[in-house]
Amino acid sequence: MTTSHYIAGRWVEGQGSDCISVNDPALGQPFAELMAASVGQVDQAVTAARGALHAWKSTSASERAAYLRGFAEQLGQRREALITLQMRNNGKPRHEAEIDLDDAIATFGYYAELAEQLPSKNRDVPLAAPGFSARTRLEPVGVVGLIVPWNFPLVTSAWKLAPALAAGCTVVLxxxxxxxxxxxxxxxxxxxxGLPAGVLNIVNGKAETGAALSNHxxxxxxxxxxxxxxxxxVMRSASAQCRPVTLELGGKSAIVVFDDCDVGQAVEWIxxxxxxxxxxxxxxxxxLLVQDGIAEALLPRLQEALENLRVGNPLTEEVDMGPLTSQAQWLKVAGYFATAREEGLQCLAGGKALDRDGWFVSPTLYADVPKDSRLWTEEIFGPVLCARRFATEEQAIAEANDSRFGLVATVCSADLDRAERVADALEVGHVWINSVQAVFVETSWGGTKGSGIGRELGPWGLSAYQSVKHVTRCLG
Known part of the structure; x- marks a missing residue:
């Protein structure tokens, strides 16, 4: 049994009613167990964060920056152990786990730099009216709760934890x-x-623990x-207390491939x-929205590429894709395969769970998928690609935007003016042009429509943990 709760600067055993099994998805077997935090322990964590807030937000920006750089350095020192854990608990191939760690390190380093710039953000405000002076202060929001997912642990938490600490907030993760x-x-x-006790608190658990935190x-x-x-x-809990919330939610993103694209390069991006x-x-x-003029050449190449991907256990094999991270997700994706068969979709590749230990599925491609198909409209969260053809730029934009989500999109075209024009027309938070999904800490992350509220990363990520105060003084 693992002791895994960090409250008020101490490691404590869980007192909740849930026992959490930690699984290796490539084997479909548990390798660790821990007891969830109780509702009372969540309260202790929030109380500890509240108690540490005044002293932490009073530290200088340079002190907070030094701690953040320390987090980056210490992550690097734990490199191999953290990469191996990502591979074992998430099923990520090594190259993906390495990028995850590098992302987390870069995030702490970036927000250390922004923390050092904070004093210059407090400035005088010119007023048109005579007889008054005004100045702006950026202050920490206060005690923040951070709830992160299983698909990018270490990374998503860094995206939240680093700017929160930089701003002077204390946290419960x-x-x-x-x-x-x-x-x-x-x-x-x-x-x-030697981070002061209570500045960072970590509580593990299932739905009960998450509800206790979001409702606190x-x-x-x-x-x-x-x-x-x-x-x-979470939003309902926040609305009940009129409390600010940042939500990064789902997506059903489009990749638009025009017929002037190099087929091999397009397949790589897809x-x-x-x-x-x-x-x-x-x-x-x-x-996948593919223009008529390239579809007949691209789809067979894409089918071949997906069928040739090496799928397996990243700890024992050199692989391109690992397993799904949980049995629940494996069952969900298998359910969509059944739906595709019921709908009579044309399957060019995959469409099945793999007959082996662990939670593996095949990379999958369906062609000419109707717009009313559940597989076209719903987030599957697995390696399942649905393709449709389009004739014109206007049609591509309309179909890409025809979604309740608006997180990201990719545009592939040799005509860069057209690619930029389409990117500007897409109703999403981030667009890549002729690229894989390269995410940089300096750029924002977040979406429109049902994909969430607010932005992470870049200066916008820091602003999410700050409040603006103006001080106006009469000079008379």
Missing amino acids: KPSEVTPLIEQAYGQIADAL NGLDKLSFTGSNSVGSQ VAGITWNAGQMCSATSR
């Missing part, structure tokens, strides 16, 4: 019960750096990344967009 172990590194690093009246803000169904519950992390990404470009 709840990792996913599917991947509860890797975020323990943040508590271990806090100990190693001691929070000043909550940031959540996960499914739309849970996000709506495959990366649907099979990275076995398609378990809110940003997966799971709707």
Whole structure:
């Protein structure tokens, strides 16, 4: 049994009623267990964060920056252990796990730099009216709850934790019960750096623990990344207390391929967009819109590329794609395969769970999928790609925007003016042109429509944990 809760600067055993099994998805077997935090322990964590807030927000920006750089350095020192844990608990291939760790390190380094710039953000405000002076202060929101998902642990938590600490907030972090172990590194690093007790608290658990945190009246803000169904519950909790919330939710993103594209290059971008992390990404470009003039050449090449992907256990094989992370997700994706058969969809590749130990499915391609198909409209969260053809630029834009989600999109075209024009017309938060999904800490992350509220990363990520105060003084 693993001790996995970090409250008020101490490691404590869980007192909740849920026992969490931590699984290796490539084997479909547990390799660790822990007891969830109780509702009372969640309250202790929030109380500890509240108690530490005044001192932490009073520290200088340079002090907070030094701690953030310490987190980046300590993550690097734990490199091999964290990569291996990502591979074992998430099923990520090594190259993906390495990128995850590098992303987390870069995030802490970036927000260390922004923290050092904070004093210059407090400035005088010119007024048109005589006889008054005014100045602006950017202050921490306060105590924040952070709830993160299982598909990118360590990374999503870094996107929230680093800017929150940089702003001067204290935090209570709840990792996913599917991947509860890797975020323990943040508590271990806090100990190693001597981070003041209560600034960072970590509580693990299932729905009861998450509800206890999101409903707690001691929070000043909550940031959540996960499914739309849970996000709506988080939003209801926030609305009951008129509390600010950041939500990063689902997607059903489009990749638009025009007929002037190099076929081989387009296949590379398409495959990366649907099979990275076995398609378990809110940003997966799971709707392929391919222009008529290139479709007959591209679809067979795409079918071949998906069929040739190496799928297996990343700890024992050199693979391109690992398993789905949980049995629940495996069953969900298998359910969509059954739906596709019921709907009579044309399957060019995959469409089945693999007959082997663990939670593996085949990379899948369906062609000429109707717009009213569940597979075209619903987020599957697996390596399942649905293709449709289009004739004109206007049709491509209309079909790409015809979704209740609006997270990301990709545009592939040799005509860069057209690519830029289409990118500007797409109703999403981030567009890639002729690229894999390269995410940089300097750019924003977040979506429109049903994909969430607010932005993470870049200066916008820091602003999410700040409040604006103006001080106006009469000079008379």
